[in-house]
Amino acid sequence: MTPALYELPKAELHLHIEGTLEPEMVFALAERNGIELPFESVDDWKGRLQFASLQPFLDLYFASSIVLRQEQDFYDLAAAYLTKAHGQGVRHVEMFFDPQAHTQRGVALDDVITGLKRAMDDAHAELGITGGLILCFLRDLPVESAFATLDAVSPRALAGDIIGVGLDSTEVGYPPEIFTEVYARARGLGLHCVAHAGEEGGPEFVEGSLDALKCERIDHGIRSLQNPALVERLRESQVPLTVCPLSTVALRGVSTLAEHPLPRMLEAGLLVTLNSDDPSYFGGYIGDNYIAVQETFGFTDAAMAALAMNSIAASFAPAARKAELRAAVAAWVAAR
Ligand code: HPA
Ligand code: ZN
Secondary structure, eight states: OOOHHHHHHHEOOOBBBBGGOHHHHHHHHHHHHOOOOOOOOOHHHHHHHOSHHHHHHHHHHHHTTTTOSSHHHHHHHHEEEEEEHHTTEEEEEEEEEEEHHTTTTOHHHHHHHHHHHHHHHHHOOOOOOEEEEEEEEEEOOOHHHHHHHHHHHHHHTTSSSOOOOEEOOOOOOOOOOGGGHHHHHHHTTEEEEHHHHHSSSSHHHHHHHHSSSEEEEEEEEGGGGOOOOHHHHHHHHHHOOOEEEEHHHHHTTTSGGGGHHHHHHHHHHHHHOOOSSSHHTTTOOHHHHHHHHHHHOOOOOOOOHHHHHHHHSSOHHHHHHHHHHHHHHHHHHHHH
């Protein structure tokens, strides 16, 4: 039987499409593209899913991403994710992708975007999923590379093929202020601005993302709790935090889900959403995150529906679409 929380309509706002690369697809695409992998088998790959921190995860994530070469690879990756996500209640998705990870291997930027966009268009037509693409800059690459990437995508940004920019990869040592001018230029193109902050970095990374980058949402942000003044600011402004519970456990941000600060964040009045981050690596897609949270914290169905409502409020969907999605959540509650 389909779990009820898979049927709860929701938006996914923190999802790296490269992090949905399942090991079977890693090997299938390696064969399609004639790429030699540093892993022996699917089991060998799965055996590496133990991470002491963010960096060892990123090493496996980028090592696996080398199989993505052609437009069709990006299409197949996103189509597989969208089908699976739809089965777990995703009705709207704002999908991260890491163009620099691919262009530095010689993949054409247009092939990445066209493949992902084609899968999103097909998912809209066939499954009714709405959303858009958010281009993430790798914060540990030189800022000049971020500028060059932004300039290269600007025609597609103006065409609406990309809805925003984000910032990911190694956090500590790469404060948000490095990207102040890049984000100013992105805003000039009409792009939304989000950034990973407060995953491994401290609350000052969240403050810098708000002040220097003018972010509308913060990805993770859990370390904001270390600074009461920042918590008050986030409560007052209702800037959303896209929390990824299974990810934070897998990357040892907390030792067990029971120790996750989610309940404290909600009690503090923060606008928190649940997301999957890199589901192939962290043991579950978004519905699995909802289920783990309910089981761990004993939240009621109404509380879970409130989290889904948060995901809609925090999304960049147009007002009419938000109204439709809210009605769908209300219908789920009414049927419980
Ligand atoms: N953190 C930072 N960068 C990332 C992540 C993450 O969880 N996933 C993919 N890139
Ligand atoms: Zn992330």
